Amino acid sequence: MKWSEIDGQTCSIARALSEVGDRWTMLLLREAFLRTRRFGDFVERTGAARNLVADRLQKLVDAEILERRAYQQNPERHEYRLTEKGRDLYPVMMSLVRWGDRWHDDGSGRPVEHIHRGCGHVMHAEPVCSECGESLDPHEVEVRAGPGMDPTSFARR
Amino acid sequence: MKWSEIDGQTCSIARALSEVGDRWTMLLLREAFLRTRRFGDFVERTGAARNLVADRLQKLVDAEILERRAYQQNPERHEYRLTEKGRDLYPVMMSLVRWGDRWHDDGSGRPVEHIHRGCGHVMHAEPVCSECGESLDPHEVEVRAGPGMDPTSFARR
């Protein structure tokens, strides 16, 4: 199966990855969360080739994760900003940071620290159950087919 | 810059993505969390080409995210299981599921549902501040250079 057909799978993760699963795409989004908005800055800060940055930004705009809007005329210049859908990727980014910090610590500490203004502490994202607020443990979570599951693909398992 | 050099960046996300940022890698991990353990099942359930599955499983083993262990002799057969480091990717997977469910809903509902045994409800992962337990809002989080930041790359910003 080609990667480009992956979004046909009956799977939330496959469909999510069809939009943000690309290597450089994630780094572009990292930059977007750090308030990078201009083409040249994306190129410089991610280290990706210009043509790839152009292609991925376009795909993110098509997916309505970024929005391309003019910020000046003469010459017309555009900036790329996160949409609501894009901002909603925040938990994904934070959980990646958390994992990276925990398992790739070379002893020098975290490259960046996140401070929660509400409580003033250096923090990380902790996933909890949306219903009861308990900290999430994989063993405490049961997976079952939901209403959107294609029955044939579930039967296979 | 080539993708293979990406892990040299001073960034938790770049380093995390150098190990799990590949398209198929994430789908293999999805399967691992659903208790898929054998080569043939990974191939069948992800739809990836056999050589890619072989390559990615090997890389995951090298990264100590999966562990390859014999489960029988004559013929020797192996299974791939999540390590502690691999299981710790659970928040990443759950946040991807959450995002996919929210933004790719075609009206038929979620493909899979997660039930929290503790409270019995269909739930999703909700990220909160590790220090105060408040729900996380990007605007409430300040980012600053940590002890592990390469000063030259931060000065650039």
Added chain:
DNA sequence: GATGTGAGTTGCGAAATGAAACCATCTCTG
């Protein structure tokens, strides 16, 4: 001996990537 199964490996055409050069607009400087 023939056939089957599981787990890969190999070969090869097609597609994606990466680096550098090129282009188009507009502004600023002398």
Added chain:
DNA sequence: CAGAGATGGTTTCATTTCGCAACTCACATC
């Protein structure tokens, strides 16, 4: 006004990776 930056891409082309099918190998079963 000519020429030299900024800025934001697009094009070109050699290299790398993908994706698919076929092949191998070790054992088991009929």
